[in-house]
Amino acid sequence: MARTRTPLKIVASNPFDVDVLPDDAAGPPAGATQRIVDAITNAIAERRLMPGTKLSEQKIGDIFKVSRTVVRQAFNQLSRDWLVVLEPARGAFVATPTAEEARDVFEMRSILETAVTKRLCATITDEQVAQLREHLRQEQAAVTNAEVPGRTRLLADFHLVLAQMLGNQVLTQMLGELLTRSSLIALMHQSSHSAEESHSEHVAIVEAFERRDAKAAVRLVGKHLVNVQHNLNLDPQRVDLADILGK
The missing domain is CATH 1.20.120.530 (GntR ligand-binding domain-like)
Incomplete structure (x- = not known):
């Protein structure tokens, strides 16, 4: 099934450090992983999130009010979609295509x-x-x-x-x-x-x-x-x- 896109609300001028928050971010835990995926994907598609940007598990977890485990699940999905690169001992980064x-x-x-x-x-x-x-x-x-x-x-x-x-x-x-x-x-x-x-x-x-x-x-x-x-x-x-x- 094709993924739906979540409307975004920018709550700070810097798109990621990562202050991009979907309207329903404070909702129930179900679907939290997909909400993070949608927010990061939209920020990339709209050119608000630059290649090579480091994605902080803790900060994203705080924004979406979820555990770091949920954030890691989102990173893993984005990595499979070639949008995020996971580097051992360094963390997650927005991909930099060659x-x-x-x-x-x-x-x-x-x-x-x-x-x-x-x-x-x-x-x-x-x-x-x-x-x-x-x-x-x-x-x-x-x-x-x-x-x-x-x-x-x-x-x-x-x-x-x-x-x-x-x-x-x-x-x-x-x-x-x-x-x-x-x-x-x-x-x-x-x-x-x-x-x-x-x-x-x-x-x-x-x-x-x-x-x-x-x-x-x-x-x-x-x-x-x-x-x-x-x-x-x-x-x-x-x-x-x-x-x-x-x-």
Whole structure:
């Protein structure tokens, strides 16, 4: 079953040290592990939690009013999802994806999203097109208002909405995890692909869906992913000190 996302409330300016608290954090113990997982996942997806950040068991336990054992269970789940790295004698850290991992993630996204686009273009309804148009409207508002967390979430969720329209929960969950890892990659490698550019590309994709033009939709989705990946600094130039120092 696909995981649900918990609405978040930021209770301090620093997202993690980790003062990101879900609205129901003071609720019953049942589901406490998933609430922690959801909070950390959302903070990563919205680029409020930076790669390499140390995650304190004690502090998170205090925030969610749970034992350190529950926090460790959440860390273990996040580690299986490649979002957290557990280091012996050092603790838990937000993952820092390598360039090779980044390429692998975008390759998998391309495979999955191409398949989603082909299938959806053959079945999409007028109601679903209207749903995508509403999503674009929300994207535009967030981009215009420079609402960074909301903008980041909406731009990523556009791809998730397409998968959800096919009704395949396994596919939706897989893509959701890849999108969250993509957020970490963008933080690590400082994507210059602007929110405005992503939104414009999403508009073109929806127009292709509205025309039921599968060929154009697949081409536009592929181009969009290539543009995003291209703007990541996955192959930084090697520094030659002799050239720099003029020797």
